[in-house]
Amino acid sequence: MTVTRSRRSVPDRARRRAIRALAAQLGVAYSVAARLLEQQTRASLPHPSLPHPVDEHRAWMFAAREQRTFHSRVTDTRLAVDLPLGRAAHLVRRFPPMRATGGAGPLYAGDGRETVLSMLYAVLLHESPHRLPPRDELAWAAELGEETAVDFTCSDLDRAARLLLDQERWRLWARVDAALTAASNGTDRHLRDAAVTLGRELRSTSLRGSLDGARQTLDAVLVSTFGGDAPGTRTPTGIVTAVTWSSDGPPTGHEVATSDNVGAL
Structure with a gap:
């Protein structure tokens, strides 16, 4: 006799893994960990008056x-101040792809998102080293173990990285190539090794499909400091897909996807 068993959905398996991991981490019962995660999830959802496409995973x-x-x-925040590779890795882990977007298309997507972010930071380290916060300030923020403290410290750098994505793409790639070439020939071993790694990616991988995801990731981290609605937020007019920025201050606007098109808010 053959018994057919259906596999649990991916979100359900992910939920159970998250509960078990939390229970082990806190030393509490599975049921207690489940309640804690449920409370966190409910708190993170938007107001019930705005139906939202929830990505359970x-x-x-x-x-x-x-x-x-x-x-x-603290381990995460130490990674977040390590430029150019560490901060990119931190942000990609912190803002995972959003699968349920209510028809807005992929958000925070792209296999090369981490590479693109690393390249943006590499450009700034080459062209605008004055934007890099002092090492002791970065180290102090990292030891607090608070992502918001690191975000505030790196906000000028993050904004500059985000604004790089507003220029024509061919100009961006030329600047990336120049920055990586300079770093690979430089005396800083940390930057040289990063440049060699990123240079291989630039020449062997198509990163075009990851640019929007990188943009949305930087939008999200800047929103956490300066306010506004991050990509994926449901508004009365649609779902936010991008945020527009000036050289300083809060967002200047939002791009919103409706059921028919994408517009400015």
């Missing part, structure tokens, strides 16, 4: 991050 990932130990938080 992403919601559980956010909830699990909120339950990290202080040691784990």
Whole structure:
């Protein structure tokens, strides 16, 4: 006799893994960990008056991050101040792809998103080293274990990286190539090794499909500091897909996807 068993959905399996991991981390019962994650998930959802396409897997990932130990938080923030590669890796982990977008298309997507972000930071380290916060300030912010403190410290750098994506793409790639060439021939071993790694990616991988995801990632981290609606936020007119910025201050506008088109808010 053959018994057919249906596999649980991916979000359900991810939820159970997140609960088990949290229970082990906190030393509490599975049921207690489940309630904690449920509370975090509900708190992260928008107002019920605005129906929202919920990506359950992403919601559980956010909830699990909120339950990290202080040691784990410090490990993450130390990575977040390591430029150019570390901050890019941190942001990609922090803002995972959004699968349920209510017809707005992929958000925070692209296999090369981390590489694109790393290249943007490499350009700024080459062209505008004055934008890099002092090392002692970065180290102090990292040891707090608070992402918001690191975001505030790196906000000028993050904004400059975001604005690089507003220029014509061929100009961007030329600047990336120049920055990586300079770093690979430089004396800073850390930057030289990063440039060699990124140079291989630039010449062997198509990164075009990851540019929007990188833009949305930087939009999200800047919104956490300066306010506004991050990509994926449901508004009365549609779902935010991008944020527009000036050289300083809060957002100057939002691009919103409706059921028919994309418009400015």
